[in-house]
Amino acid sequence: MSQTIAAIATAQGGAGIGVIRISGDNAREVAARVFTPAAKKKSVLTAAGYTALFGRVYDKNGAIDEAVALVFAAPKSYTGEDVVELSCHGGSFLLQRVLAAVLENGAAPAQAGEFTKRAFLNGKLGLTQAEAVMDIISANGEQAARAALAAHDGALYHKLSGIVAELVSLSASLAAWIDFPEEDVPAVQIDALSAALNSCCAQLDVLIAGYNTTRIVREGIHTVIAGKPNVGKSTLMNLLAGETRSIVTDIPGTTRDVVDITVRLGSAVLRLSDTAGIRATDDPVECIGVSLAKQRLLQADLVLAVFDSSAELTDEDKQLTEAIGSTPAIAVINKSDLPTQIDRAYIESHYKHIVEISAATGSGYQQLTTLIEHLFALENFDPMKPVLANARQLNCARRARALLEEALGALSLTLDAVCVNIDCGLDALMELTGERVSDTVIESVFERFCVGK
Numbered sequence: 001m002s003q004t005i006a007a008i009a010t011a012q013g014g015a016g017i018g019v020i021r022i023s024g025d026n027a028r029e030v031a032a033r034v035f036t037p038a039a040k041k042k043s044v045l046t047a048a049g050y051t052a053l054f055g056r057v058y059d060k061n062g063a064i065d066e067a068v069a070l071v072f073a074a075p076k077s078y079t080g081e082d083v084v085e086l087s088c089h090g091g092s093f094l095l096q097r098v099l100a101a102v103l104e105n106g107a108a109p110a111q112a113g114e115f116t117k118r119a120f121l122n123g124k125l126g127l128t129q130a131e132a133v134m135d136i137i138s139a140n141g142e143q144a145a146r147a148a149l150a151a152h153d154g155a156l157y158h159k160l161s162g163i164v165a166e167l168v169s170l171s172a173s174l175a176a177w178i179d180f181p182e183e184d185v186p187a188v189q190i191d192a193l194s195a196a197l198n199s200c201c202a203q204l205d206v207l208i209a210g211y212n213t214t215r216i217v218r219e220g221i222h223t224v225i226a227g228k229p230n231v232g233k234s235t236l237m238n239l240l241a242g243e244t245r246s247i248v249t250d251i252p253g254t255t256r257d258v259v260d261i262t263v264r265l266g267s268a269v270l271r272l273s274d275t276a277g278i279r280a281t282d283d284p285v286e287c288i289g290v291s292l293a294k295q296r297l298l299q300a301d302l303v304l305a306v307f308d309s310s311a312e313l314t315d316e317d318k319q320l321t322e323a324i325g326s327t328p329a330i331a332v333i334n335k336s337d338l339p340t341q342i343d344r345a346y347i348e349s350h351y352k353h354i355v356e357i358s359a360a361t362g363s364g365y366q367q368l369t370t371l372i373e374h375l376f377a378l379e380n381f382d383p384m385k386p387v388l389a390n391a392r393q394l395n396c397a398r399r400a401r402a403l404l405e406e407a408l409g410a411l412s413l414t415l416d417a418v419c420v421n422i423d424c425g426l427d428a429l430m431e432l433t434g435e436r437v438s439d440t441v442i443e444s445v446f447e448r449f450c451v452g453k
């Protein structure tokens with residue numbers, strides 16, 4: 001027996017129409033106590049699903065408003081329960097009065113996201129689809145809205161179901177073989193098992209990498225231009241910005257403050273900052289600048305490590321290279337218009353992506369653009385493809401991926417360990433889809449919703 005809940009389902013503030021949604025076993029009874037149809041023979045108690053009745057809403061003091069009652073019979077409703085929606089005039093004072101009448105007549109106020117939570121618990125939609133409901137409401141751009149709608153239609157859910165089904169069958173055949181080795185169970189083919197696990201890993205990798213792409217499409221690529229003084233950082237920044245923004249001088253160390261600008265480069269949007277150097281120093285003020293610069297390197301989506309091709313590499317160039325750590329980086333060998341002096345071998349052994357440019361003449365600009373688009377897979381971004389929508393989903397996908405990696409590693413050791421890791425990976429994926437999820441996780445998903453959804 002589910003408690004009957006009610007809330008104003010439309011936005012607060014004046015509007016043409018406002019809707020009070022009532023859901024639960026007694027939704028019809030509650031509605032019937034406050035709403036009387038104009039046609040005497042009709043009643044919300046007996047109306048078939050998908051019926052609209054015109055009439056009036058009353059409280060103990062008399063008529064409040066004209067309204068249309070929409071009746072949805074369980075299970076064919078948003079929540080899967082009996083639902084009555086009262087569409088009234090949209091004034092917020094009036095809607096509050098209607099809601100008060102509904103609450104006095106037996107409904108409890110709905111918590112944030114409670115309607116959608118009931119829909120999830122009643123199997124009307126998966127957890128990723130429920131989360132997409134919220135993303136649709138809060139989408140503030142064309143692509144974000146299309147991606148949210150695709151998720152609501154189940155794009156991610158279907159992708160994950162395929163991986164889950166594969167893992168369930170692997171786990172089942174492994175378990176059978178482990179438990180009954182002497183019986184007539186087909187022997188586990190290690191090669192096939194390993195291929196299947198690898199395929200699941202690859203599919204998760206696409207999803208995990210896609211999360212970054214989605215974020216980058218939304219926010220832009222946080223890019224740091226780094227390099228010792230005088231290699232041409234400011235000149236590069238100006239080239240990318242298409243106009244003179246930061247000051248270019250011949251005196252090393254002129255660019256002291258971080259300058260931030262946003263530029264479009266092909267299909268990429270770069271949020272650029274030009275940092276001070278990262279050389280070792282005794283000057284305490286400069287030291288703070290250095291550690292801030294190092295921090296920015298590690299937090300960036302991309303580092304453009306600029307080198308001067310017309311000079312030999314120095315310790316400072318090498319310190320920068322060390323400081324980049326595992327942040328994606330492109331070695332930008334600048335001043336390619338001048339005779340070259342640089343140690344290419346060092347650059348090639350430390351950077352996977354290298355581009356030669358002349359920030360002064362603009363040559364190499366196109367290669368840099370193409371390389372960045374490629375690095376972030378922006379050429380083939382498609383908002384209709386399944387994507388992980390939030391940190392919770394990403395976290396589950398990463399956990400599953402790591403456990404499958406463990407399973408692969410255990411293949412040469414013991415099949416028991418393979419089986420355990422596959423099962424744990426399955427748990428993580430089923431937490432992602434909401435098929436096997438703790439109350440705490442469900443609470444935290446739905447408490448981010450607004451009341452009335």
Ligand code: GDP
Pocket residue numbers: 227228229230231232233234235236247248249250252253254255334335336337338357358359360361
């Ligand atoms: P930063 O200290 O790294 O920001 O370096 P700047 O952008 O201030 O440039 C230092 C000097 O190098 C200036 O005189 C620039 O004109 C010069 N420079 C920058 N890029 C190039 C280039 O591609 N070719 C040549 N020949 N000179 C350049």
Ligand code: ZN
Pocket residue numbers: 232233234235247248254255274
């Ligand atoms: Zn500069």
